[in-house]
Amino acid sequence: MATDYRHEQKYLVTDAQLTLLRARLLPLMRRDAHQTAPDGYRVRSVYFDDLDNRFLRANFEGLDDRVKFRLRAYDLSDDRILLETKYKHGGLSKKEQCAVSRAVCDALLSGHAPAPNRSQPPPLRRFCLAAATSTLRPVVVVEYLREAFACPAGNVRVTFDRNIASSPHIGRLFDPACPMTPLLPPHAHILEVKYDEFIPDYLVQTMDLGDLMQAPFSKYVYSRLPL
Secondary structure (H helix, E strand, C coil), X not given: CXXXXXXXXXXXXXXXXXXXXXXXXXXXXXXXXCCCCCCCEEEEEEEEECCCCHHHHHHHCCCCEEEEEEEEEECCEEEEEEEEEEEEECCEEEEEEEEECHHHHHHHXXXXXXXXXXXXXXXXXXXXXXXXXXCCEEEEEXXXXXXXXXXXXXXXXXXEEEEEEEECCHHHCCCCCCCCEECCCCCEEEEEEEECCCCCHHHHHHCCCCCCCECXXXXXXXXXXXX
């Protein structure tokens, strides 16, 4: 479980930029251990908010301390379902997560979180406490195809998130036919760079395309627009 805050930078990129970056990074970074297909793996997440859209409004208001709850699954399989809490503070982020069963996942998606108890993993217990004291409910599904690269020096992780889309059909988290609405124009994708305290100079130089611009992009916020 991650406990430390990390730097997180996001960039809006094109197909051509991703192709060039992939060719540059492959000799220098290892593929993510969970990536078995060359074009990446599919990520689907369900985000939660309350009836006042408190977590969404925190983004709009630029609050320094923010939190998000989400369920995450990979390649439409229920073999590995993660409940995650993502925290933002002072431009840094951290993520805490635990695995949950399909039964617990279905309960959370239906708005019937278990009662909090000390035997639960901390992320699940915190979610259940939040659900018991607020109107927390699932609000949107977000999907994308991810390629991921890792470097031990600086604990650097670089991800390409392509074909980002969303759906209001919460109950179809694992359904391959779930209808999705793209969140970005065609051929536009998101590059994310995450690291602890530093990025090795050779990676900075490798990823310098001369025209990359950081973009404050939140998949959750874009998936809720227009409200």
